[in-house]
Amino acid sequence: MADRKQLLLTPGPLTTSDATRNAMLQDWGSRDPAFIALTRRVRDGITEIAGGVDTHSCVLLQGSGTYGLEAAMATFVPPVGHVLVLANGAYCHRIAAICEILGRKVEIYETGEDTPPDPADVDRRLAADDSITHVVMVHCETTSGILNPLAEIAEVVAARGRSLMVDAMSSFGAIPIDVKATPVDVVISSSNKCLEGVPGIAFVVARNEVLAASEGNAPSMVLDLHAQAAGFEKSGEWRFTPPTHVVAALAAALDQLHDEGGVAARNARYSENCSILVDGMTAMGFRTYLSHNLQAPIIVTFHTPDDPAFDFRQFYDGLQHRGFTIYPGKLTQADSFRIGCIGQVFPDDMRAALAAVAEMRAEMGMTAR
Numbered sequence: 319m320a321d322r323k324q325l326l327l328t329p330g331p332l333t334t335s336d337a338t339r340n341a342m343l344q345d346w347g348s349r350d351p352a353f354i355a356l357t358r359r360v361r362d363g364i365t366e367i368a369g370g371v372d373t374h375s376c377v378l379l380q381g382s383g384t385y386g387l388e389a390a391m392a393t394f395v396p397p398v399g400h401v402l403v404l405a406n407g408a409y410c411h412r413i414a415a416i417c418e419i420l421g422r423k424v425e426i427y428e429t430g431e432d433t434p435p436d437p438a439d440v441d442r443r444l445a446a447d448d449s450i451t452h453v454v455m456v457h458c459e460t461t462s463g464i465l466n467p468l469a470e471i472a473e474v475v476a477a478r479g480r481s482l483m484v485d486a487m488s489s490f491g492a493i494p495i496d497v498k499a500t501p502v503d504v505v506i507s508s509s510n511k512c513l514e515g516v517p518g519i520a521f522v523v524a525r526n527e528v529l530a531a532s533e534g535n536a537p538s539m540v541l542d543l544h545a546q547a548a549g550f551e552k553s554g555e556w557r558f559t560p561p562t563h564v565v566a567a568l569a570a571a572l573d574q575l576h577d578e579g580g581v582a583a584r585n586a587r588y589s590e591n592c593s594i595l596v597d598g599m600t601a602m603g604f605r606t607y608l609s610h611n612l613q614a615p616i617i618v619t620f621h622t623p624d625d626p627a628f629d630f631r632q633f634y635d636g637l638q639h640r641g642f643t644i645y646p647g648k649l650t651q652a653d654s655f656r657i658g659c660i661g662q663v664f665p666d667d668m669r670a671a672l673a674a675v676a677e678m679r680a681e682m683g684m685t686a687r
Contacts, residue, residue, distance in 0.1 A: 332661030386520025407461030518564035
């Protein structure tokens with residue numbers, strides 16, 4: 319069980335380990351050979367997690383995950399490209415908005431927030447419109463916590479000869495992605511999610527041929543991933559001031575992921591956290607938004623109880639006072655709140671959180687089950 323005053327039961331930023339935080343206590347020269355080697359180690363480690371050694375390259379970028387998404391859309395979708403966004407939540411719509419701002423043609427295939435995209439529907443859309451060049455999907459859409467069918471979508475997109483880009487912000491490091499076995503051209507994620515680093519770095523893992531062909535696409539100097547990759551390959555250095563302490567923290571977090579047993583072991587821990595959470599909340603009368611077969615072990619959305627005694631602000635503040643920070647809901651279809659299962663969070667932490675929820679139910683005078 320984590321030993322700290324406040325546990326973040328959120329989808330990132332999340333609770334980090336002492337080792338990760340301690341890694342930020344050293345200052346680094348950005349052009350120093352030791353820091354260049356550290357950057358190389360991080361890039362190689364991320365590429366290995368994605369299964370892309372020899373076929374893909376990791377490009378790091380300063381900023382949040384959304385910076386990485388915008389950089390990827392700007393770099394890998396040419397001005398004449400046409401993007402199909404598979405949308406079942408707010409983060410999918412953010413990608414579509416980015417494409418519109420960049421002047422890329424975009425259309426949305428939308429399903430409900432509790433409904434994954436149907437590969438057969440994607441296939442029909444691609445068959446009907448040869449102008450679509452890229453398909454973009456969110457692997458785990460944390461608006462609801464749904465896990466979308468990456469392998470099935472990837473097969474359809476590859477069979478139609480189009481390029482698949484995956485927002486793996488809330489899955490990378492905890493849900494297996496093998497870019498060789500699953501035909502994915504570009505994976506986008508960040509340091510502060512399932513890798514359990516701190517905020518400040520976005521990254522893409524891009525197929526080498528796709529990266530090489532992207533020169534000149536980006537309308538931005540800062541968000542040009544082709545130029546960023548060229549800089550790394552030429553000198554090992556970042557083009558602009560790097561978040562040195564964040565790189566060090568991410569290197570430490572990658573070491574801990576390896577020591578834990580890799581993606582499979584982290585998935586097992588998060589899955590156990592999720593099961594304990596869902597079982598315990600259900601026993602107290604809370605209802606999950608998603609059915610079990612759609613739920614990713616990342617964050618769980620619960621319906622706001624019908625009990626008139628329930629007040630979310632009181633509930634939130636009471637849990638935080640007891641050492642647990644949760645998330646408000648983000649659904650457009652239903653009132654809800656969310657509780658995360660990721661970060662340096664363990665089964666005993668989830669049981670302690672459930673005890674705090676039980677105390678708050680009693681404090682608010684809730685009776686409905």
